[in-house]
Amino acid sequence: MSTASQVATGLTQPGTRCPSTELNLPEVPDPGAVAPRDAREISRIFFSRLATLEEGTSDHQYVRNTLIELNLALVKYAAGRFRNRSEQMEDIIQVGTIGLIKAIDRFELSREVEFVTFAVPYIVGEIKRFFRDTSWAVHVPRRLQELRIDLAKATDELSQRLDRSPTMRELAEHLGIDEQEVIEGVVASNGYTAGSIDLPMDDSSDHSSTPLSDRLGAPDADLEIAENVQALKPLIEELDERDRRILRMRFGAELTQSEIGAELGVSQMHVSRLLTRITTRLREGLLAVG
Template identity: 65%
Template sequence: DDMEDIVQVGTIGLIKAIDRFDLTREVEFSTFAIPYILGEMKRFFRDTGWAVHVPRRLQELRSDLAKAKELLHNKLDRDPTVRELSDHLNLSEDEVIEGIVAANGYTAGSLDTPADSAPAEQSRTVADLIGEEDPAMEKVENLQTLAPLMEKLNAREHRLIELRFGQELTQAEIGAELGVSQMHVSRLLSRTLSKLRAGMLTER
């Protein structure tokens, strides 16, 4: 962090110490002031050091977990389990798991980070290597384009589309519903779908 910000934060702690210092206690001013200065600095790092904002309770739990992990690792000569961490910290296993998950928000990597050591113009980023094309995205785009075209249909065409694709009726069932032949339903559907298809091609 910028040193100027840290000095300013420390100065706030110093001012608080000056305001609260009591000469009658016969304590060195430096001894009294240091906890105030350090407290402000720790609060600053706690509030600004996280890549993702998490509640202060979880920020403090991350620190407790880190200390507990180190202590238990030295004692057990292996990484401690969630149960061992919860017993050591007098917390439930759910709370420990919540703290571990929250700790992942302390740092964040950029999707633009190079994923290999190739020259810059040939290098791929992390974003190039993760995720995959979502086939549902094309459906969403089609629906967005289709919605205003549907509004332009007349009542009969709209009813026809609703029966065929909304209620999933067969052409014979639609004919019975509308009082026309299956052949006529087929022609109406073909004409209506051609109108919608042409509209979508024009919109794109």
Template identity: 65%
Template sequence: MAMVKGTRTRTGSVRLPEITAPEDMAPQDARDVSKVFFARLAALEEGTAEHQYARNTLIEMNMSLVRYAAGRFRHRSDEMEDIVQVGMIGLIKAIDRFELSRDTQFATFAVPYIVGEIKRFFRDTSWAVHVPRRLQEARVELAKAKEELSTRLGRAPRVAELAALMDLSEDEVIEAQVASNGYSSTSLDAAVHGDPDESESPLVDFIGEEDPALELVEDFHALAPLIAELSERDRRILHLRFVDELTQAQIGERLGVSQMHVSRLLARTLQRLRAGMLTPAG
């Protein structure tokens, strides 16, 4: 059972309570106490012991959200422990991005992050061959369209019929069909039958190495014009934060502004980029 057993010694007029066993705190208590910790976290400098204490306590207090979200996937064959660990990544991302000024409860804000991280884990580990995200999603829609048309027509649907139902071009349907082959795998030791005059070779000899940077190409392509529209100051802040990996306090020193001001500017810029990435191209 979680207990508040006094205050954490530090400077300043506002003190954070020290929580005993925060992971066992009841959900309602966690919601109330989390507000106090989020308010203080926003005012603390990154990298300090107190900032780390507040952040870690928020993670432990809200672990019940991860267990709740993970429970939706109990039907999966994956180990529940792995699912919970992946969900924790989503919880941490939500804590780092949440702002009390949002007109929403933290639980409402965090659960989509947690579920999204778990679904991403399934997507990336279920495919035998990695294919772009849009093609993974197209495979699901393709399967539904095939089932619907097969039932309606009493035969296997043609590419043109699938394209009309899915509102895609025939080339896009064919691309999705080819990508679907990556969902299952064949042993790398399986023999490949080539020229009759040549000896058989294992499949592994014909497979190239995966370039992990390829999965970022689409995101970079969509993000580049959005970054180009930012002001020079906003672009510099992004560079200092995500390229030079400076803390918000260090960026504030470079720009001659407070860490809180940097935090607000960074949050505003990331929200603008996120909205741009999620807006369908016109």
């Protein structure tokens, strides 16, 4: 007898309808208590039966619900990867369960892949989508996140009552908090979303509007080169005449190592070693200055 067929029975009272018996399925009184290995085997049996049932019927709903409960451990496993997030774990599990349901509705045994392998990406994807749609662009304390919601509701209510936008003082009186707290909440609300620097600077429909990115400054590469040159000058002066001559030939006249070797009467390999020693000394000196 298989593990699935050994699942305990006994929840069905005498005279009541037993879906498991009528559908020729193992009874699962407490799906959440089933061990993962057993849940995998039982799920395979239920998926096979689910494919034969008409969607919307009570039998289909029973098999589908049982599959959801059997595999909730997958949601808890996936949600554990996000336990360091500020959101409540209950919310994450609830969102992950939506991913599990989507996976169950789309899974087919003919795929010849384990349901666990198929479902986890759906669950994780749903959780990540939740974070993407609800998370703040800039991290702020939960107190200010909740204050933002209260301010939004108060602003809508007062705007309708006053037929204009409420002032900070009016919002503070309405919420029973200090005006400084209202200002802090409004400032924090700016961190809920982040605008793209590629968006146009104005709201006009003219496609020629300049994006913010075109107006932002950038590090001047030439300035960095100039700073490095000024820092290198005293370091080069500390070199002996031959080393300075090698630097002039290599980086000033742009001679090859072979040509420099011919000028100095040494091999190309020796020139390579000399250049390595000189440049290493200059690099270490430049880093020390920086």
